[in-house]
Amino acid sequence: MSMNQLNMMVGGAAGLGVKTAGEILARLCTRAGRHVFGNVEYPSVIRGDHNSYQIVAGEAFQHGHRRELDLLLALDDLAATLHKDEIRPGGVLVHDSEKGQADLSGLAERGVMLAGLPFPSIVKEAGGDKRLLNAAGLGAVLGLLGLDREALAAACQDAFARFGEAVLAANLAAARLAWERTSGEMAAAFDRRLAPVAAPPRMLVTGNEALAIGALKAGLKFYAGYPMTPASSIMTYLARRERDYGIVVKHAEDEISAIGMAVGAGVAGVRAMTGTSGGGFCLMCEFLGLAGMTETPLVVVESQRPGPATGLPTRTEQGDLTFVLAASQGDFPRIVIAPGDPAECFRWGFEAFNLAERYQTPVILLLDKHLSESTWTYAPFATDGLAVDRGVRAAAAAPAAGADLFPRHAVTESGVSPALRPGTPGATWTTTGDAHDDLGRISEEEGDRVRQMDKILGKTRGLDAGTYGWTLHGPPEAALTIVGWGSTTQPILGALADLGDAPVNFLQVRGMNPFPAEAVAAILARSPRAVLVENNATAQLGDLIAERASIRINDTILKYSGRQFLVDELAAAIGERL
Amino acid sequence: MSMNQLNMMVGGAAGLGVKTAGEILARLCTRAGRHVFGNVEYPSVIRGDHNSYQIVAGEAFQHGHRRELDLLLALDDLAATLHKDEIRPGGVLVHDSEKGQADLSGLAERGVMLAGLPFPSIVKEAGGDKRLLNAAGLGAVLGLLGLDREALAAACQDAFARFGEAVLAANLAAARLAWERTSGEMAAAFDRRLAPVAAPPRMLVTGNEALAIGALKAGLKFYAGYPMTPASSIMTYLARRERDYGIVVKHAEDEISAIGMAVGAGVAGVRAMTGTSGGGFCLMCEFLGLAGMTETPLVVVESQRPGPATGLPTRTEQGDLTFVLAASQGDFPRIVIAPGDPAECFRWGFEAFNLAERYQTPVILLLDKHLSESTWTYAPFATDGLAVDRGVRAAAAAPAAGADLFPRHAVTESGVSPALRPGTPGATWTTTGDAHDDLGRISEEEGDRVRQMDKILGKTRGLDAGTYGWTLHGPPEAALTIVGWGSTTQPILGALADLGDAPVNFLQVRGMNPFPAEAVAAILARSPRAVLVENNATAQLGDLIAERASIRINDTILKYSGRQFLVDELAAAIGERL
Amino acid sequence: MTMDPTRFNREAKPTWCPGCGNFGIQNALKKALNALELEPHQVLLSTGIGCSGKISHWINAYGFHGLHGRSLPVAIGMKLASHALTVIAEGGDGDGYSEGMGHFIHACRRNVDITYLVHNNGVFGLTTGQVSPTGDQGFVSSTTPHGALERPFHPLALAIGAGTTYVARGFSGDSERLAGLIADAVRHPGFAVVDILQVCVSFNPDKSYKWYQERVFDLDAEGHDPADRAAALAATEPREDGRLPTGLFYRAEAPTLEAGLPQLAGAPLVDHDIAAVDVAPLMEGLI
Amino acid sequence: MTMDPTRFNREAKPTWCPGCGNFGIQNALKKALNALELEPHQVLLSTGIGCSGKISHWINAYGFHGLHGRSLPVAIGMKLASHALTVIAEGGDGDGYSEGMGHFIHACRRNVDITYLVHNNGVFGLTTGQVSPTGDQGFVSSTTPHGALERPFHPLALAIGAGTTYVARGFSGDSERLAGLIADAVRHPGFAVVDILQVCVSFNPDKSYKWYQERVFDLDAEGHDPADRAAALAATEPREDGRLPTGLFYRAEAPTLEAGLPQLAGAPLVDHDIAAVDVAPLMEGLI
């Protein structure tokens, strides 16, 4: 490993600023020209317990996290105890040598460097309390990584200036005191550095941020939601920009209202979105079907977390695929797409609105906590070539011959009826979630029913998931084909990179509905062996492939502990099959 | 056809008492020793439009309805217009010859007898108004069917006595006036009779009634619901018996509350149920998963109607199978059973509670409007052999060693933890919809998560759907195998009866989850040709079979106009494939 | 230019029962829209599921007949997206006060400039007459064969308690006065609730036109001051003589939610140009 | 026999933030249950999701920690099934007044004999501090970076409006008095609401213990008559001096829902023998 490849973790109780410290480190690495992957783990409590922020950095794109730590910054004893065994020989443990009580026996013998610092004294000397602990820890880490005094000052400036002079000064003091203790001998003994390397500017971006930016680019005008991890940060990201981008973001009283408002906004003619996780999605089912029945464009983000029920609210899982594909009574067209990384979140966050308006039906983007909240580095996403397509819209409101109503559900060749924005003079329309005729009038006639069902069920036929719904990574032919979807994409790519020239490729499925059945079947048919990699207990994609492509993959690598696969863990599991 | 085989329809606007007249006729047929099938069709409006009640009666079990009517009682012009062409040559149209305006041309030429009656004068003479119309119609029909004056009086007594003397007298007068006009010559010219034949006493029973009785037999103590056709009649049936059977029936403020109350009652230790249709089921998804996660026994009835959204609220469809199988985030065990007729509704209405308590998980009974509201005749269901099994229950509350808590989620060999009813002295327990340890305490440990997921997902392994989840009707080997489920069962059986000795059998799937994959696969493997018969647009059972049994059936007979298959319609469609 | 007074008529005939109070409400709504000098295309209706909710099919305006209990969230989304339109939410008492109660209370405090009309007939009409939350205690219906045990609430007491800025009650049997209340409610800047005592001839026949006519009276006639919140609340209490106050219970001035959104100060969202949104600064911000 | 005053303690330590008002509520609840001379096994808790809802894990009683916003329906089902138990529903203000508002209003009118405790801290604590329906207008949180636009309501005004028969407010910083209110609420036959002003040190630090202590006072001290409904409603109005009344706002006598159910007059449903229910008469009825 090069000295520029780094695997670091900050750990400590909730409330100690683990995430802040981790984010600062991640940004420093990014600005030093590194690609970064950042993974945050935290329990569903506000203070105490244990949080961690893991940063993997290097000159190449970083796919995910792995076990062998180069450096652990333990802000408390629990962090040291939980993660000390993950430090590789030659790695460092930064810990509290003054009041710390964690049992560190055996570490030195394993060749782990113990960077014990008197944190309580340091924060006291810096004129503060526990709230300076993460700054002190940061100083220690930057010392170890070879940053000089100016670089340290700049990092602190960047991180703390917005809290005002006094806070900045205290944090800087704490950081500097710790830096002084590690930047000499200890740094010399440590084999990793954070020296800048030349690289284009890169964003450090989560899936939720990328998706939100894609949606704004698409002309999102209305977002309603109800707080629920891991979808909340879409709402909060958008809310902060609401005035700059001339959009309305509404924290509704519940998820039913959130999706209801989004439907109303869609009916009125703007691009609208809502987002939630599985529990909230339960409450959205009925409106989802209404959007399908009334042919209202709608984008819904479902960012999964481990269920059933409240489950593990701040952890990750891919357990809602089957549900999202089937939610709501009756048959109607729904487009379900599972992006695999922030770049895909951006792209589909944009494209979802074109699809929703082109087909006048709900589009669901299926993420999970790992994708929503982890960070990766990317050059700013290219926006040229992203064209807004609002679908078939009536120019003016000519009512159907002999009727006073604009035919909102006119049967056309494509199945898509021209849309007419409410407020357009010259006619009006009516529509309903009841079965209806072409004019949107309630109709219980068998003929109308069948005609309109055929119409809506047929209209996504032109959408060919074969073109966008999958990617075969690696060699077209291989001894082993990994099959996965969504947020396992990057860990799988990382594992494949680890496995070097091994004869393995990876079929990433992205279009969950419509499903690229032919392509998937063809790839699996020519693959001598396939294994499903899923972050759930029952291999839900496996069921979908069995149903849609008539192939049952029996070999599975599943993880459902609420954590994402580590790259090395996955490489090992795949390696066993080679 | 024997003169005892009858296919009759009463039709007229909502509010004219079509259903009442139909029910009286159905009951008369039943008491005359006939087997009866009754199909009610009505729109989602309270007055006006068009209702019909079709009665098929004969000496053998009646599977369903068919097109060729022997008799149509048209209470208004619309009924005559809509259904006159369904009357067979030799059949009768009872209509209003005084004010009626329907175009009846061509009927006489086709050999249809026109029993025109001056209904307005008759009801006036009987001292009443439109409200006597159905009694008059009834009198006319009974005259045609050869009932004598006493039998007519008895029928009226039976139907109208409960409304008091005056109402009875007026109805009887109207009925008698009409009877006088049809019981002579007209009756002589008509080739059908309702003369009593010897038969054991039979119930005229709907799926909902049978299910409710099964549930009461199982010891149901609590039902909560929110009105929604076609599930409402379960609630109203139970509510009327609430005092007799010592149960509580609650009309809740919404479906979330309804299932929440049922979950609470289940937690407290009684057998509890809720019921709804697809739209309400959307709102129940989250509690369904909570029941799965907290291992709370719960029975949910989902009686389908055509979706998506409000759809056709009073019609029938089998469009929610996929949804019900996947509803709610994450993976948890759910038992889904689709009974095929009232006898099965009774049996599974009973058995569902044993399953729910044995496996401590939700059980869903999937019906639809056709099954919920149509009537069939059965001898009273046998109740011997129906034993209440409450599953593994702790005798007393011994807490887990070293803890103050009873281990509500103890990991046992079967995966089922002993239940302990709240209120039991000696300990307490805690449980949660969050991931938890064996003691029901919130736990985010990976080990606890995996342990408890393995436990709950494993516990229905002992439930072998191979034993109860399917029936192969007809010869074990046949040139053609019909595959269907739920309420198409009886129409399919009727069609098979129509087809006589044709080489066709019928695989009825009943266990939707767990799914009898092996049995289904074996039957389909040895069948040269299979066709799916489903009352939906996308062949949802077909998808389930593809997923679970790895066989894709491409030939389908689908109907999604909101109406059930007619027996003769289905026989023709099947016949085409022979 | 004088406007065609029949412009809110549709061809189709309502499927309500003959004599249903909904006809009076339909009439009143058309009159109100006429009085407001609106054009059909300027009006957007969001209705619930029930006999009542079908009204959007029989008023010539843009109409969205959505889900049971959910007319309000839809209407709020509509208004925020296209605030130049007159947005009216409408449905039944089962719809709004049972299934939709949560949305109702929150709409009251949210104060978006929409109007909410509730057809309050004491029953679930379309599902054949089960008692609603405003039905009398003891009411016998198919779900309450031994009489309803829950006590009804006065919806306007809740509306006032939750902060509604326009609170009125009308009667379906008096279209003229009802039309006035509706027009006023639409004019009112902010969330306006009109609870409408509605005759259901099929499932609540005891509360007939006559029954109501003997009881309803206008609060105005008692010199009620709609600015007096305590008096308005007092007016929601049952009276010993059984009389039923109608008219304007309460009105207050408060900024609408929209007023707090500078992004709505210009054109409605629906008129924004979305062809070339610049997200480069956002991406810059992540570097 | 004197009872062990620590019998409602559990071994496990709450995971609330140090200084969180929930500790005071937990204390008060234990004290109240102790004062009521209940045994742990006689108590059944139904809690929601939020920091608040976790309380069932840290009170030694039967405890069901269910869904966000749904503690009340569960509690009602529990009580009707097993009415000899003391059933308490409990959760946060987001839980009860946002997601669960519909259930709240309907529980108020239903008058089942349960107690409802709401930890009212003005924020969604567990999801990191978004404004709740009782949070101040203008409150800046992650979902309202430009300040909350909706006006808060007083939950007790709604409770009274919906017909609740016991309505009180406590303060998490005064466990002793809060314990008294809770014990009284449990004793009250019918639905009893105790809204509890709760300090959230992490996300609503401005409303500290000190802030509350300077403002809260007992209505009793003002000679408030809890039988006077209008006075109780008046007490829910904001005061010019910013003081916050606590104590018993309103109490009324009304039959519980259970009293209307003769089938509950004997043993609780849970004690009925279900081994041999005779359904023959029902089948007879269909012949």
Ligand SMILES: Cc1ncc(C[n+]2csc(CCOP(=O)(O)OP(=O)(O)O)c2C)c(N)n1
């Ligand atoms: C989620 C859901 N639950 C239940 C229903 C069934 N449903 C249709 S209308 C209705 C009640 C209508 O009562 P109300 O709102 O008072 O309207 P009315 O018919 O009296 O005008 C119900 C329960 C439904 N459509 N959707």
Ligand SMILES: Cc1ncc(C[n+]2csc(CCOP(=O)(O)OP(=O)(O)O)c2C)c(N)n1
């Ligand atoms: C259906 C659903 N929506 C959203 C959430 C996410 N969620 C968990 S706790 C919470 C809010 C908690 O606020 P509050 O009820 O006030 O409790 P507090 O934490 O303040 O005690 C939310 C929105 C959820 N668990 N379920």
Ligand code: SF4
């Ligand atoms: S049932 Fe009642 S509310 Fe519905 S249309 Fe008939 S009279 Fe009107």
Ligand code: SF4
């Ligand atoms: S976030 Fe607030 S309510 Fe939650 S535990 Fe911390 S202080 Fe208490």
Ligand SMILES: [Mg+2]
């Ligand atoms: Mg109503």
Ligand SMILES: [Mg+2]
């Ligand atoms: Mg709160």
